Amino acid sequence: MNWEIKDEVFVPDLITNNGNKFLIGNGYLGIRGTLDEFKKNEFVAVNLAGIYDQVGDAWREPLNAPNGLYTHIEFNGMKYGLPEVEPASHNLSLNYRHGILSRATTWSTPTGLLKVTSERFASMADKHLIVMKYSIRVDNKGVLKIVTGIDGDVWDINGPHYDDVLLQDDSDYLSAIGITHENKDLVCVKETIEKNFHTAEKVIKTGRKILREFTLDVLPEHEYTFYKWVSVYTSKDDGDYGNLTYELITKAKIFGFEHCKRDHVNEWEKKWKISEVVIEGDEEAMEALNYSTYHLHSIAPRHTDSLSIAARGLSGQTYKGAVFWDTEMFMLDFFLFTEPNVAKTLLKYRIDTLPGAIKKAADYGYQGAFYAWESQEGGFDACSDYNVTDVFTGRKMRTYFKDKQIHISAAVVYGIMRYVNFTGNYELILNGGAEVILECAAFYYDLLVKKVHLDQYELLDVIGPDEYHERVNNNAYTNRMAKYTFESAIGVLKLLLDSDDVSNLKENNGTIKENLKDIYESLSDKYDLNNLLTKYQDAANKIYIPEPNRQTGVIEQFDGYEQLEEVSLEELKTRLLHEKEYWGGAYGIATHTKIIKQADVVTMLNLFSQEYEPNVLLTNWKYYEPRTEHGSSLSACMYAMLACKCNMPDIAYPLFLKSAMADLSGGGKQWAGLIYIGGTHPAASGGAYMTAVEGFAGVHIEDGEIKADAKLPSNWKSMKCNVIYHGDLYEIKVTHENTEINNLGQI
């Protein structure tokens, strides 16, 4: 495979989509795959991780930094740029092995062709650095004007987020400093350039732009090139951001473009050394899969030890830049298997936002920790009570995602426990994870109700993963995840209460006994640990988990699901009165039918497959799949993985490809009414990875050892991947006949 995707014809209608598909990023920032001359109308964004702003009553959303790459040109007095001037040829290309975006565009001018090439990357070696090379060639001599600088007039969905953008021109440096509306945070962008031509520079400040203007007489056969170093810091970063922006690009400029690029490429190579998946016999799948994990790498937070990934990654402000259960349930495994430190960072974000989760619970009158459905800084829940607009009345519809989708807290617990189990490392537990688990258990315990005359605990009035059915009772997935939380809390409590019994801890956790005693001291001050153990054991025993129906084997998604109308997806669609109407809510077309938005029981069965007979897995897969819209990018991979567990890899295959191609194919919903909701789909990317590694290759843990129980699609000859388990790197090669697992030693 050539690790490259291309767009060889310029199609204005694809500008938005290409912004996502050709995205580059390094976890600190993401740069949409737009062109150098584009502005906010073309959805240019240098999207920042973990910093948000709110204006008025509109949604709080992440910031886009001023765009330090902005460049346009004029030749003989005429501006050449897209989309305004039709090109003679155009090629946009992303090298996704190294996260380098290139463009080459030629225009016909009255005096011959004009060719622009550029190349950019968001440095993986220094996350605050963006580097660009920009070249122009002409067929005949003429007067070329190059305008490049910083465009502070950024694209916002609910902005403008900068009350002001300060523009500074300081010898070789241009700066734009945005001052945010809500918290007066500063976003500081500085650029400097190096050029292979000599001419006077004019600095222009216009509106929120600060630009250099060069006018020069150019000759054919000569390439006019400038290199650009852009640094981005915010007042939330440690250190003197003003100085740091300066120092970073000064140093980078001294090292030069090729040096910076080499450092950047090396970092990427390190990642692929572990994370590349090789598939023999299916180039398309291999490309799609590695392209998916490219996106995960591009948005992974490595510049901090506590941050998570937004549902649309760093592709813009959609979904409020908020963190959903997507991270723990769909993206985590990729990092856990290939870069556990990132997994730790993601989970650390949840540990650090525990106070936000406790506050959210308290606001609803609940005990414990109720994590945000759409988590922003500090665990603030960005989800609105009115998340959908009624297309018929234009009114906001009361939705219950924020208040009823209680399974989010269990997802956090699941992530932490999965980290512990995969790394064998208890540090997260010791550093706040134990409290998270206990508080999440306290949350579910508080919600448990029982009928007075029954000795069974229930969770009422919830929304499961299938959001089309709101306010249901005993959602199988939610109840099982709550039980999982109780079980995890029991594990933590036993560990704390009997800290001599750490036989299940690995040797390299040598200091854990001491640490456990410390944490025991501090937690036993706060909690009655023995009492909690009794309570959660009782809760885990008595919580009602819907069982397979004795006749049919089907597990009811929630109480009463079976009584809902049976209708085919096709017929249901004929009932739509408006193409954009909401299918769920109280009166949506799906609400009173068995059609579900996404994997729900199937997600539960995938997570807890070992608790069910194989025929139960198969029966439920077959029952629910035709009833699933797959209206979420989180759905296909769960069906694909369970299909693998049911030994149906060829049935899993198209669902896997759907996940792996989510961004490549540019599918998915781009607009909800007038609101742009497009962007990348990192959960689908993570789901594709999980399907390949855990589904097709069948990688799993059995009795503390890594195993692979491969079920390859018939067109695959072999698959090879690397997985880190308990600190060791394992190389796993599977074919239809053989499985080879090599421990390559500690990583």
Place this chain on the structure above:
Amino acid sequence: MNWEIKDEVFVPDLITNNGNKFLIGNGYLGIRGTLDEFKKNEFVAVNLAGIYDQVGDAWREPLNAPNGLYTHIEFNGMKYGLPEVEPASHNLSLNYRHGILSRATTWSTPTGLLKVTSERFASMADKHLIVMKYSIRVDNKGVLKIVTGIDGDVWDINGPHYDDVLLQDDSDYLSAIGITHENKDLVCVKETIEKNFHTAEKVIKTGRKILREFTLDVLPEHEYTFYKWVSVYTSKDDGDYGNLTYELITKAKIFGFEHCKRDHVNEWEKKWKISEVVIEGDEEAMEALNYSTYHLHSIAPRHTDSLSIAARGLSGQTYKGAVFWDTEMFMLDFFLFTEPNVAKTLLKYRIDTLPGAIKKAADYGYQGAFYAWESQEGGFDACSDYNVTDVFTGRKMRTYFKDKQIHISAAVVYGIMRYVNFTGNYELILNGGAEVILECAAFYYDLLVKKVHLDQYELLDVIGPDEYHERVNNNAYTNRMAKYTFESAIGVLKLLLDSDDVSNLKENNGTIKENLKDIYESLSDKYDLNNLLTKYQDAANKIYIPEPNRQTGVIEQFDGYEQLEEVSLEELKTRLLHEKEYWGGAYGIATHTKIIKQADVVTMLNLFSQEYEPNVLLTNWKYYEPRTEHGSSLSACMYAMLACKCNMPDIAYPLFLKSAMADLSGGGKQWAGLIYIGGTHPAASGGAYMTAVEGFAGVHIEDGEIKADAKLPSNWKSMKCNVIYHGDLYEIKVTHENTEINNLGQI
């Protein structure tokens, strides 16, 4: 007062409204106040009590009998009738002391005036009999054609309900026998006439009509009169309905019109002797109040010992002819106070439909008795899951009246206990009432949930009286009524378990000890009575009843009501996008605000006022009244009664008048989209009576004695009423200064 209402100008737009306002009836049937020549387009109806039919998927609804009063005339070849031919004068008049509807209409003809007078009544002496007198006078001679007979082409909302109407012409008798669609019930209408003129009769059968046609030369100064006797029986009546219809009108014709009328009037006089309320100083109120109770008398079932009253009485098929909580909570007191046998009949209907209530509960997976929200024959719940149509999409909206308005079962218990307490008579308890109460308690007990960590019982996901807020938790009214049910069950269980202790039973229940033993035997076979006593005592103790807020004194209508948006009724109305849009449901304009449809907490406080400090009553009245739309005719009287308890009779007064005038003023909603929902408002009538007697006169029971604690409106000089208590008739006279209660002895 003159006991008469009149309509002296013919206004076509008032035809529908007058059909309700001028209704006559005798509990077996109601005849809308339409004119002799009207047909189904004018909503003519001879509405039958307690017999229903369903066609296709449309709502099941009560039957309208073929109209035996149909009559039209022609003079000199020209048809004279309303609304087609504009009259020279017109007068429609209802004597509501005696339930006699009269009309007098003159038309100008080319040869002078033509005058028609008619008079009709639904005999209170024999409930199957309708009697009419019809007269014509002319100014100049001419040829008169009289056409009279039976119109079987009846008005239906969801019909036609007769698969066929058999027409028979049998010497002096015409018959029309409708055969219903669903159950092949027969509705048999027979008529015969007597006339003071001689001419040949021609019988015409046309479509579903069978008509007599008389053509005669008429002279001025002579009145041409015929009398008509119509009998109505159905195959659900005891006996040979064919014979009965014949015998009844044969006998009636022999006795003659005046005799029949005298018998009818005498029966009405007997009723007024007890039930007339005399108000000195406020003729309007006195008329409105007695007009209200006229309606209650007209629809009271006296022809059977087990039947209830539909929410729109016998005014048509609206509200499916179904019985709601209206009967027990709003109409019962009038009958209990003035005609306890009718009260018994109403409650017997509930006792006899216990199997239907048990079936409804079982269908939902509940134990015990869940009474129908809209009860028809056998307790069948006519309420649809989709009771409202979305005006924006034309789609049916899922509503939860049927499945969540659980307070209906408690209303039944409340009615039975009120009967026992007011009559001192345990026969209802002994004849099925005990089981009803135990099964209703079992129903609520089954629904009780507790948070696992709290020792408090809750009722979740219900709808209280305020239907605009669906699926709420711990509705104060519902929880208190459930507690009342447990308390009643405890009372019944104690009576059964300790049947020697019947000291609280009156002497005239001499045989009760024996009966109690019998019933104990049969119930103890079926129930573990001691165990139930323990359970219901526990339930009554632990069920959560929302208490007055310590700061504000306000009782929260349900969990979270206080967090809803505060908005004025006026402002809320400005948010309407469509005048007929539904205010409730998931997204209605009221749903997420504090605006409520009708008295809810106030109803609870009115029923249990003795449990609260006076300032709590007042605080909550003042809090909730401005937040109440009074969008139901059940609302005003509850506010009026509680206002009296708060010693604010003049504030209660307009609310009282609103209830008393509900049918007189022709207010209330007549149409919901294209569906006619008009009709009489017997619950408002009953509410007006309760407000007068229990509110203004302050009649109540204290330590087993009848008392009156009058709070008269300032414009009233005195009020006099009679109330039956424990079998004795009491005359109660109250003024602003004095209260006089005379026991007139056993009734």
